Amino acid sequence: MKKKKGFTLTELIIVLAIIAILSAIIFPSWSYAMNRARTKSQNNNSKVLFNAAQTAAIKLNFQERKVEDDADKFMGSGDFLFYWDGTAYAAKSSDPADLAASTEADAFANQINNIFSGGDETVYKVYISNYVVQAVVSGRNDNDRCIGSYPTSTLNMDSDQRETISENGVRNVTMGQFLLTPVAPPAEDEEGT
Secondary structure, three states, rough: OOOOOOOOHHHHHHHHHHHHHHHHHHHHHHHHHHHHHHHHHHHHHHHHHHHHHHHHHHHHHHHHHOOHHHHOOOOOOOOOEEEEEOOEEEEOOOOHHHOEEEEEHHHHHHHHHHOOOOOOOEEEEEEEOEEEEEEEEEEEOOOOOEEEEEOOOOHHHHHHHHHHHHHHHHHHOHHHHHHOOOOOOOOOOOOOO
């Protein structure tokens, strides 16, 4: 009588347990590596956007030199926000609530997107002061968990800061934390610490 060859139930259970243990070790590391790679990619996109927005801002500065009144200028003379999500929005302030669509914002977006080829796949926000780009934040969509920025990289921030940025989304994120000289966080209550 011949013996049947094959695996026993115990051997199969042991192999499945080993595979489960290995996958429990590998998948979190793989997920972390993928998120880090996506964030690096968005940081690179932000750097390209930073340079493209600076080029567009310089062109706009030359056009607006002829305009006397700051109120008539598209960018004004103070803080300026620009946001792109397939539609261009701009504000003559640093408050995201002031963002509004306009033909001037569309023209500004076209100048940036002519240089940056990923405009169709990227949502970004640019902060400009006195025709000088101060900071750029970008993601694949407004609620992307892997947001990139320039000149301050999101990879240099601690996990709590990155989590806050991801929760706010690109449109509502505060731009001060991305500047080279960041805005100081609000003072905490002495009694609560």
